[in-house]
Amino acid sequence: MKAPDQQYAQLPGTPAPPGAGEASGHGPDLQLLHRLADAHGVGTTFWGFDGLQYTVAPETLVKVLAALGVRAHTNGLIEAALTEAELAPWRRMLPPAVVVQHGATAQVPVHVRDGATARLTVVPEAGDPVAAAQQDVYVPPQDVDGVPTGRATFAVPEGLPLGWHTLQAESDGVTAECALVVVPARLTTADSLAERRGWGLATQLYSVRSKRSWGIGDFADLADLAAISGERGADYVLVNPLHAAEPVPPVQPSPYSPSTRRFFNPLYIRVEAIPELAYLKPRKRATIERLQEQVQGLNSDGERLDRNAVFAAKLQALELLYHARRSPARQAAFDEFCRISGRGLEDFALWSAIREDLAPGDPLWTDPECALGSAAAEGLREKLADRIGFHRWLQWICDEQLEYAQQAARRTGMRLGVVHDLAVGVDLSSADAWTLRDVLAPGISVGAPPDMYNQQGQDWNQPPWHPSRLAEAGYEPFRKMLSTVLRHAGGIRVDHVLGLFRLWWVPAGNSPRDGAYVTYDHEALIGILALEAQRAGAVVIGEDLGTFEPWVRDYLAARGILGTSILWFENDGDSPLPPERYRTQALASVNTHDLPPTAGYLAGDHVALRSRLGLLERSEAEERAEHVATLEKVTALLRERGLLPGDGSNDSEEGAIEALHRLLAQAPSVLLGVALVDAVGERRVQNQPGTTEELYPNWQVPLGDPAGTPVYLDDLPGNARFNSLLAAVSESLRA
Numbered sequence: 001m002k003a004p005d006q007q008y009a010q011l012p013g014t015p016a017p018p019g020a021g022e023a024s025g026h027g028p029d030l031q032l033l034h035r036l037a038d039a040h041g042v043g044t045t046f047w048g049f050d051g052l053q054y055t056v057a058p059e060t061l062v063k064v065l066a067a068l069g070v071r072a073h074t075n076g077l078i079e080a081a082l083t084e085a086e087l088a089p090w091r092r093m094l095p096p097a098v099v100v101q102h103g104a105t106a107q108v109p110v111h112v113r114d115g116a117t118a119r120l121t122v123v124p125e126a127g128d129p130v131a132a133a134q135q136d137v138y139v140p141p142q143d144v145d146g147v148p149t150g151r152a153t154f155a156v157p158e159g160l161p162l163g164w165h166t167l168q169a170e171s172d173g174v175t176a177e178c179a180l181v182v183v184p185a186r187l188t189t190a191d192s193l194a195e196r197r198g199w200g201l202a203t204q205l206y207s208v209r210s211k212r213s214w215g216i217g218d219f220a221d222l223a224d225l226a227a228i229s230g231e232r233g234a235d236y237v238l239v240n241p242l243h244a245a246e247p248v249p250p251v252q253p254s255p256y257s258p259s260t261r262r263f264f265n266p267l268y269i270r271v272e273a274i275p276e277l278a279y280l281k282p283r284k285r286a287t288i289e290r291l292q293e294q295v296q297g298l299n300s301d302g303e304r305l306d307r308n309a310v311f312a313a314k315l316q317a318l319e320l321l322y323h324a325r326r327s328p329a330r331q332a333a334f335d336e337f338c339r340i341s342g343r344g345l346e347d348f349a350l351w352s353a354i355r356e357d358l359a360p361g362d363p364l365w366t367d368p369e370c371a372l373g374s375a376a377a378e379g380l381r382e383k384l385a386d387r388i389g390f391h392r393w394l395q396w397i398c399d400e401q402l403e404y405a406q407q408a409a410r411r412t413g414m415r416l417g418v419v420h421d422l423a424v425g426v427d428l429s430s431a432d433a434w435t436l437r438d439v440l441a442p443g444i445s446v447g448a449p450p451d452m453y454n455q456q457g458q459d460w461n462q463p464p465w466h467p468s469r470l471a472e473a474g475y476e477p478f479r480k481m482l483s484t485v486l487r488h489a490g491g492i493r494v495d496h497v498l499g500l501f502r503l504w505w506v507p508a509g510n511s512p513r514d515g516a517y518v519t520y521d522h523e524a525l526i527g528i529l530a531l532e533a534q535r536a537g538a539v540v541i542g543e544d545l546g547t548f549e550p551w552v553r554d555y556l557a558a559r560g561i562l563g564t565s566i567l568w569f570e571n572d573g574d575s576p577l578p579p580e581r582y583r584t585q586a587l588a589s590v591n592t593h594d595l596p597p598t599a600g601y602l603a604g605d606h607v608a609l610r611s612r613l614g615l616l617e618r619s620e621a622e623e624r625a626e627h628v629a630t631l632e633k634v635t636a637l638l639r640e641r642g643l644l645p646g647d648g649s650n651d652s653e654e655g656a657i658e659a660l661h662r663l664l665a666q667a668p669s670v671l672l673g674v675a676l677v678d679a680v681g682e683r684r685v686q687n688q689p690g691t692t693e694e695l696y697p698n699w700q701v702p703l704g705d706p707a708g709t710p711v712y713l714d715d716l717p718g719n720a721r722f723n724s725l726l727a728a729v730s731e732s733l734r735a
Helices: 030-039 058-067 075-091 219-230 275-279 282-300 307-322 328-355 375-383 385-411 431-435 467-472 476-485 522-536 551-558 598-602 605-612 620-640 653-664 676-680 713-718 720-734
Strands: 045-047 053-055 097-101 107-113 119-123 142-144 147-155 163-171 174-183 198-203 236-239 417-422 444-448 491-494 502-507 516-519 539-542 563-566 586-589 671-675
Touching: 030 058, 030 075, 058 502, 058 516, 075 107, 075 142, 097 522, 107 163, 174 522, 198 219, 198 676, 198 720, 219 236, 219 385, 219 417, 219 713, 236 491, 282 307, 307 385, 328 375, 328 385, 328 431, 328 476, 375 385, 385 417, 417 476, 476 522, 522 539, 522 551, 539 563, 551 563, 598 605, 598 653, 605 620, 620 653, 653 671, 653 720, 671 676, 671 720, 676 720, 713 720
Parallel strands: 097 174, 198 236, 198 671, 236 417, 417 491, 491 539, 563 586, 586 671
Antiparallel strands: 045 053, 107 147, 119 163, 142 147, 163 174, 444 502, 502 516
């Protein structure tokens, strides 16, 4: 999502810029405001990529607190909010949710009338209820709105299995319940990789077209790419987020700004792979063939993908197939898919049906009278029943074709198969923004402060989880999202995994530079991520690049979450980090999708592009000089290791790319990533952070060779450059 930056050294005591964060004299008391921000997990300072500490402006803190439901415009409001923050846990009989690591002891507070008896029962996911034992822990009672309130402390019974259980409390005829989630202390799915390291391809699926594609790479192409690379020893194929976008054209090009992170994008459906096609009457089949012919010619366009034309044609074809008669067995499978997917699928399909005819800015989406569950929304659910059925069916087809792709990958001997990418969030006008409104923060967008690759900061136009409301929902939206994505996957890459610890919140109307970090309960979120991955047998890879506190990587490793190492960002002071010192529990690769492919990076294409787009805050000559110096140091290391000729003779771009991957294979990292663009010599970057579509065609560049000529999936088995790089990687890992 974001352009990663190098880890910086924290410099305690470094002064903030003059005047930064000063109180105006007319606003709230700064000390009081900071106390309130601390109470709600809002950072009042942050470290910049330049190693300096900055103070968040008071006006920004007030806006962020407002998004959390806390009024802080005056000292009186702040004092009242501080009192409320202290009393809030006492107002609840049970916590919003309890997340405990398997094998660990945990205590649960139960708040009741002072002196009253209390009982706590665990209702397991499967099995009989178990009484929790009260502990001899004295906590002084509190006065809550004139009622003396006591706290009884219970121990979570030992030996509970991993899973989603329920806590039920009772006292004086009053009852309450909350989720009890028992999560792995450590995810073990990557342990086998320590015995035999693996490698795989990373690609943007939409850009990988076969001669049978409808102008866009699809699920069938994914299955074929897995088979081709699996036959050459790959253990996985890592793809961009396949989350659903808008239900009709025009669609958002960025896979990192989806409509929902739970369901998939029908754009990737291979129409010919749907069984009902074989039983269509000739006239309807001819219609589908004509639609295919209309867009199949787009495969030859090497400049830019046309998602809108492809999706429009596919939707017409899919409409015909949806209304085709299904066999009893197929209908039963569809019904079972809908049952398993539950209300979440129904609500997403409802949004899709409404969104077909309404613009994203229509007042309906923000009107409380039309919110999910309202009489108006339920009336639309009844009125649009057929359209809702169509969008439910599209998700079933996506599920079937993803299942086939994963099966194809595993049949070739891949240990992981398809590895999905989980975006940071969803678009502000998305399905999730409407259906999950109660657990998202209003008036806020997620982004990133200035870093070395985007010195103006970033605003991703995505609403963040509201930390406390997500907990009050028992983390169910987070759980359902993960379980759906992992349903047919061998792994998941979590983009900006640091967002499970904290996110950069940018209030509406503020610049991306003027935000604040808001913390999350990482113990709960990482634990639930590990639980769902353990259940699915999937490896988790965290994209842990960017600014972070040093303990975060150690914590993720201890929980069994792999990290991410990018060769260009692994440094020891001013020198490249020797590969032997890379992390073991990591996916190591030469580049990332926010940088040019290695061929373009070696040529400094990114420096020229960023200069042309006005994204540099120093001269192009200075940037290029620094880039050349970096390349020279890496090249020296390659020569020192005997991976390039010592005298520089016979150096070639292709040879340098292979040498970089051979160097990477000397790292102990359990997974090695090979970008498909590097295997075919592509030079164009997929995404230039900080730009709009008018400036650069982000996420719209088809796979091509060094000259930009389209490279088709069908040609990969005979592509000498592709085979040479993959053979070099496989050979180096075996060595």
